[in-house]
Each structure stands twice: as C-alpha cells, then as structure tokens.
Amino acid sequence: xxxxxxxxxxxxxxxxxxxxxxxxxxxxxxxxxxxxxxxxxxxxxxxxxxxxxxxxxxxxxxxxxxxxxxxxxxxxxxxxxxxxxxxxxxxxxxxxxxxxxxxxxxxxxxxxxxxxxxxxxxxxxxxxxxxxxxxxxxxxxxxxxxxxxxxxxxxxxxxxxxxxxxxxxxxxxxxxxxxxxxxxxxxxxxxxxxxxxxxxxxxxxxxxxxxxxxxxxxxxxxxxxxxxxxxxxxxxxxxxxxxxxxxxxxxxxxxxxxxxxxxxxxxxxxxxxxxxxxxxxxxxxxxx
Numbered sequence: 419x420x421x422x423x424x425x426x427x428x429x430x431x432x433x434x435x436x437x438x439x440x441x442x443x444x445x446x447x448x449x450x451x452x453x454x455x456x457x458x459x460x461x462x463x464x465x466x467x468x469x470x471x472x473x474x475x476x477x478x479x480x481x482x483x484x485x486x487x488x489x490x491x492x493x494x495x496x497x498x499x500x501x502x503x504x505x506x507x508x509x510x511x512x513x514x515x516x517x518x519x520x521x522x523x524x525x526x527x528x529x530x531x532x533x534x535x536x537x538x539x540x541x542x543x544x545x546x547x548x549x550x551x552x553x554x555x556x557x558x559x560x561x562x563x564x565x566x567x568x569x570x571x572x573x574x575x576x577x578x579x580x581x582x583x584x585x586x587x588x589x590x591x592x593x594x595x596x597x598x599x600x601x602x603x604x605x606x607x608x609x610x611x612x613x614x615x616x617x618x619x620x621x622x623x624x625x626x627x628x629x630x631x632x633x634x635x636x637x638x639x640x641x642x643x644x645x646x647x648x649x650x651x652x653x654x655x656x657x658x659x660x661x662x663x664x665x666x667x668x669x670x671x672x673x674x675x676x677x678x679x680x681x682x683x684x685x686x687x688x689x690x691x692x693x694x695x696x697x698x699x700x701x702x703x704x705x706x
Contacts, residue, residue, distance in 0.1 A: 425536035429645075431512035432460055433471060434590065437481040438488070440467075444474050445690055450682045451485040451492070455515035459544045479631050483692035486678040487699060491587050491617050492516060494701070498585045498615060499523055505584035507573065508532060509603070510591040513541065517556045528555055530576060532569050535560035570606055583613035583704070590697070593621040593649045594642075597661075600651055604665035604702075614704045616667070619697050623652045628693040635696060658700050668705035674698050 427435075435456020442452055466472060495506055495516070504527055508514050511531035517524045531538070538558045545552055552558070557576045561569045574580060586607050592600050607616045624635050639649050653661070655672040662670045675692040678699075683691045 425540040427460075427513055427537045427540065430590065431537070432456075432462075434484055435460060435513040436462070436466065436472060437477055437484045440472060440474070440477060441481050441485045445481075446688055449485075450482075451489045453485075453488070453515055453519060455518050455550075456513040458548055459513060459541065476634065478690065479628070479693040479696075480634065482683070482690050483675070483697055486675075486682055486692045487589055487619055487697070489682055490673060490678060490699060491589065492520070494615070494617055495527075495585055495587075496520075496523055499527060503583055503585060503613075504528060505578060505582055506530065507578070507584050507586040509569065509586065509588040512537070512590075517553075518545070518550050521553075525553065525555055528557065528577065528579075530557045530559050530573055530578060532559045532561050532573070534562065581611055583611045583615075585615045585617070586610070587616070588618040590619060592618060592653075593651055594647055595651055597651050601661055601665060604662055604667070608662075608666035608702070608704055610704055612704050616662075616700070616702045618700050620653045620658045620700055621649065621651075621697050622654060622695045626654070626695040628695060631693040631696055655698065655700075662700060662702040666704070667702035669703040671701050672698065673701055 426432075435453075438451060438453040439457035442449055442454055471477065499506075506516075506524075506527045507530045508516075509532050511533045514531065517529050517531075533541075538560050542552055542558060559569070559572050559576045561567050561572050563569075578584070588603070595603070604616070607614065621635075624632060624639065627635055642648050655674070659670045659672055675694045675696065675698055679691045
C-alpha cells in the first residue's frame with residue numbers, strides 16, 4: 419500500500435482496476451460493470467495481461483467479486499441520488515472511475531474522493547492528460563491516514579456540508595485497518611446527518627472462504643504482510659453488523675456474495691460469480 423516513487427497508485431489499487439478491464443475484455447456480455455478507465459489511467463506495458471495475477475482462470479472469481487461490489491455500490495449511489503441525496507464520499511478512492519463513467523449522475527452530486535496525497539496528485543494529472551479533466555463537483559481530499567489526520571475535518575474543509583446526508587463508501591480497505599480503527603470509522607460515519615448511508619466491504623476469516631479462492635486469498639495475505647501492509651481485520655457478518663449497531667447506525671444489513679450473484683449473475687452460461695465467504699458488504703443507515 420506504500421506510494422511508489424512517482425506517486426502512482428499502489429499495486430492493490432492497480433490490480434483492481436486491471437481486473438475491471440479484464441472483465442470487459444475476456445468475460446462474455448452482459449458485463450456487470452463496463453470500466454476500462456483504470457486501464458487507460460495506468461497505461462501499463464503490453465505484457466500486463468501475461469502477469470500471474472492477471473491469469474484468466476486464477477482471477478475469475480476475484481474479478482467477479484470486484485465488479486459485483488462496484489456495481490452494487492454504483493446502483494446504490496444512483497438510487498440515493500434519485501431520492502435527492504447530494505453528497506458522495508469515497509474513502510480510499512484509488513482509481514475509482516464513477517465520476518468519469520457516470521457524469522450524468524455524478525455532476526448532480528458533490529463527489530469527494532479521499533486518498534493519500536501522492537496517488538491523488540498522480541490521478542489528477544492523468545485525468546487531465548487523458549482529457550477527462552477535474553470538474554468543480556469532483557473534490558480530491560488528501561488525507562495522510564498514517565499520520566493520524568482526521569478525514570472528517572479534511573472533508574469539511576473541502577466543502578462537505580455536515581448538515582446534509584451523504585453516502586459514504588469504503589471498498590477493499592477494512593482488512594488493512596485494526597478493528598479499533600474500523601470501529602472509529604463506523605462511529606464517524608454514524609455521526610453524519612440523519613439519512614446518511616455507509617456501504618463498506620469486509621473480509622471474512624480466510625478459513626471460511628470457498629475452497630476455490632482460499633489459496634488466492636492466502637497468497638494475497640502473505641504478499642500484504644511481506645510488503646509491510648498486513649491484513650489486520652477479518653469479520654463474520656454478525657460481527658461487523660454488531661460493530662455497526664454499536665457505532666450508532668439505525669439500520670444495518672449484510673449483502674452476501676449469494677445476494678450479488680442473484681442480482682447480477684443470474685442466467686449466465688459461463689458460471690461467472692463472486693465466491694462465498696470472501697469479501698462481502700455491509701450497508702448501514704443513520705437514523706432520521
């Protein structure tokens with residue numbers, strides 16, 4: 419998770435973006451999510467598809483999980499925007515491309531991308547180079563989490579209105595935080611204006627994962643530990659839901675891989691689907 423010399427995204431963010439592109443390139447339609455923007459931003463060398471972590475068979479369940487969670491969150495944002503919500507906060511935004519792919523929705527919102535300063539500066543530069551630009555409604559909010567900076571304070575400085583509800587999302591982040599840090603994040607979001615919604619992913623204990631993906635998850639865990647950013651937190655669905663209720667959320671629900679499969683992968687002839695008991699979703703809403 420450490421910055422590279424040029425400030426480019428870390429390997430985890432890059433891998434997620436490339437898996438999204440792989441879904442469009444090698445999985446038959448209908449595509450759960452059509453997103454090749456991260457590939458455009460990264461502009462990797464021509465051999466990127468031959469990398470071990472891009473192998474079509476190995477990545478199959480993981481890329482299904484990645485596009486499923488992204489599509490679910492996008493649908494949730496569109497639904498909330500339709501109800502009049504006007505603020506969208508992305509914690510650990512990385513190479514998120516909602517603003518570029520769905521400008522007809524995003525331009526009606528204030529979109530706040532929270533991430534480290536180096537990768538954000540790199541992303542801003544690449545968006546401008548590729549002609550996407552950075553519209554006024556897209557706000558980059560640099561936060562140094564390792565230095566203990568408070569993202570809520572930075573968010574307000576960037577123009578966030580604490581009197582209005584927001585949708586806050588966090589994907590692929592919780593496993594790198596301690597349980598105490600996850601609880602603190604939940605409390606911070608739960609304290610937002612009534613009617614706010616949090617959607618976050620969490621990683622279940624590796625021994626519960628589908629046998630087909632357990633070796634890949636264990637490999638990812640070892641790689642994360644070796645790079646100095648170990649997986650610190652695993653939750654069962656009852657544990658993460660209890661933590662959210664303790665933080666003060668009014669309504670809490672678990673969105674399982676089975677739920678995502680039914681919603682986005684039904685009727686596929688290729689059998690593509692996210693694995694059970696790997697990375698799943700918590701959706702929580704503040705009281706009115």
